[in-house]
Amino acid sequence: MGLLSILRKLKSTPDRELRILLLGLDNAGKTTILKTLASEDVSHITPTQGFNIKSVASDGFKLNVWDIGGQRKIRPYWRNYFENTDVLIYVIDSADRKRFEETGHELQELLYEEKLAAVPLMIYANKQDLMNASSASGIAEGLGLHHIKDRAWQIQACSATSGEGVRDGMEWVCKNVRAK
Secondary structure, three states: OOHHHHHHHOOOOOOEEEEEEEEEOOOOOHHHHHHHHOOOOOOOOOOOOOEEEEEEEEOOEEEEEEEEOOOOOOHHHHHHHOOOOOEEEEEEEOOOHHHHHHHHHHHHHHHOOHHHOOOOEEEEEEOOOOOOOOOHHHHHHHHOHHHOOOOOEEEEEOOOOOOOOHHHHHHHHHHOOOOO
């Protein structure tokens, strides 16, 4: 069961197009999550230089996922993709504790963006399959996610390489897409 089956669960709205923005620091696993959602091979992934887009059509829905590179030099360009975003997915490398402060700062900057106001937020606490990974609840506590009151949000533990938890996160996304 992949992304198509999740989309079929959404109530039918003819020609409904959803724009999902997939952000996070470099090496967090954004592209791997995108490829997992598209049921593609995840064994050979290279750092995203710019962006990747995947579109899936099903039962009158078109889901456009924009995966933007997370390297420090690319992050200032993220704002060029904020317009008309239906859902923001933010990916965190749960095992990269040295970068928690940096990823928390980038997430806070996104939450202050006017064009992303009230946009539902799915946070994937990725790489849970690694021994030194922080738990999703520990990350939520450390980043103060419980103080977010201006939008629906969820943190989902996952492993992009195995796919575990990725589908659960997308089910939450589908339930929380803001009405246009």
